[in-house]
Amino acid sequence: MLLEYILIGLIVGVAFYYLIRKIRKEIKKGQCASCPLYDKCDSKEKV
């Protein structure tokens, strides 16, 4: 039971972390899109 609690706790924690990171990334992506040449952005959209 304790192992299950730890496992679920870990998965939920990772899920929360992922969501927060995703939200921050969305904000960042928006900033990149607003400067057409990506000069002021950290992450350039590259393929």
Place this chain on the structure above:
Amino acid sequence: MSSKVIKVAVAGNPNTGKTTLINAIAGTNLHVGNWPGVTIEKKEAKFRYKDYEIHLIDLPGTYSLSNNSAEEKIAVEFLIKEKPDVVIDVVDSTNLERNLYLTVQLLELELPVVIALNMWDEAVAKGIEIDYKKLEKLLCVRAVPTSAVKGEGINQLLDAVIEIFNRKEKPVCVLHFEDPLEEEIKKILRQIEEIQPVLLDLYPKRYLVLSLIEGNESFIDIPVNEKLQQIIQQFRQNIKKLYHRDPVTLIVEERYSIIISIYEQVVKKHPVKSVDITFLLDKVFLHKVLGLPIFFVLMWLLFEFTFELSSPYVDWLDSVLSSFVAPAVSQFLSSMGASEWFRSFVSEGIIGGVGFVLVFVPVLFFLYVFMAFLEGSGYMARAAFLMDRFMSFLGLSGKSFIPMIIGFGCNVPAVYATRTLENPKEKILTVLMIPFMSCGARLTVYAFFVTIFFTQHKTAVIMFLYLLGIAVAVVVAFILQKFFFKTKSYPFVLELPPYRLPTFRFVMKNAWIKTRAFLYEAGTFILATSIVIWFLLHFPIGVKKTEDSVFGHISKVIAPVFEPLGFGNWQAAGALMSGFVAKEVVIATMGNIYVGDVIEEEEKVNIKEGLIEVGKGFVDANIQAGEKLLSIFGLVKTTEEEEEKPDTSLMEAVRNAFTPLTAFSFLVFLLLYTPCMATVFAIKQELNSWKWTGVSIGLSFSSAWIVTFLVYNIGKIFLV
């Protein structure tokens, strides 16, 4: 040994196949379509060729470098400031005369140019013969015939790029205007050298002088000296006196006289006996009266094909999930001695959440297939053209309709696509209209509900929802325009591309790229959201009923808002609340909430037999899809029996929780209410204003509430 890096900019007119060429060269999957304006931002691709590392930069399509539109500004800024080693100028060989205008301006920028004579095969078919060796001599460039779609001429093009890169003396020709004008240009150059020589260090000489004359100075970062400005002004007046024309027109005419001279020397047209299909099709598709009804019929067919062809695969995936995966996982966990709580986490949080979203992936795939077909065919540009009449009524142009069409796929790139609109009011109004365009994510929820409640009228319901979104956007825009914006519509100039039959590879690749992105989203973002929602539905730990959880409490607080709309229960309110994260999360939340209520003790599952059944089911799905395809054309009759499908636990629970009317109201609300998180951030960044972002959220929520209220209450009158 480190390889040499070559920075190559890919420029060209809109819809000449720049992005297709980059995809063919670098093996990338950048979005392409047979309509102008698909690329509105700079995109890069890196790859190795021979001993070189080549960085390709895909610039937006522009007809000139006059720095007037957003696309031109992006292109000019890059070409001047980042000084690429070589520029590939992609020209449409079937329309060389018009495309050479940009080439002439690229040479004014003193950049080493390699011309890709793209669509060479189409030009040959049309009887157009281009003496590209002579073109090379006349323009001091390298020219290579290519066909990006067929992947022809790619290596020769890259060899030409390397050859130009390795030349010590970059061959750049100056294309001379009439002598008196050239004399004036030289005089101005001398004046700049005396008064403000720094300008000549920063910018290409000829482009600088011509831009100063044309009054196109936005690319110049430092203030132009007043004395120099006076000299330019004086020059403009002299030119007017001398030629009786304004200098901008004169320069454009000079460029065209050079182009015509070159064109006549290099192009020969041979008569070809062929029917102009584009002309004939446009007679029908752009017909004054029939154009719009045909557009609606095509939309109808799009949804009919999408639903009919995807439904066997949806049923198959549904049965795999409900009759095999879920019971097998549960059985495995039971055998491992897992607690009920842990089993609930897996069956509700993971399978109930992500699984039921994945079931509807075939719907999206088929939609993307047909959208890719329309994009590749050239019809999208016609749709924008048809809508121009309506848009001008709203003070907008058909150009605003292009981002709205993109919005049917996803609202986020649609919002970014509005940067091609120069008028700020038009841009704000278009951004406010985009969230009403029904995106692919919403389609998964519609598909889920229509499968339960409107089996016989799937296409009609979905089509109605899409049209309702457009209608609400139009009404909202009309009201805003009437009372707040007062925008003036501008003439809409759009080049209509020729109709092309998209290749099977193009359609499948386009559809797969989008479906893969959705699958990735489902496996990461939606899974994470579903797990978090499961946690909130079971927190505080030990809570007996999900309605007593944190999620249940918050949902119950907002539920009364939806009471007048017919779905005032906490489950529906909670699902809509989670839909702010992403619209497809609505199903994931419902999976979390309802699956737990109805899950029963499963029968024993035999894995081997189950897998055989899964395989058999897939074969059956393919046969059924084939039959449905034939039945659409009236070649085979499907029996009514085939429509009867057993309900899965989630579908059964949702059927019990909604009536057809409340389900329809729920879909109307879902269509119109607050856009998803990613769209909200996109609006904030594109308009650079929290005020307008707030207006968009408020506008969509209030419109959703009012329209749903009307739909529900009018529906009640008719159904009583």
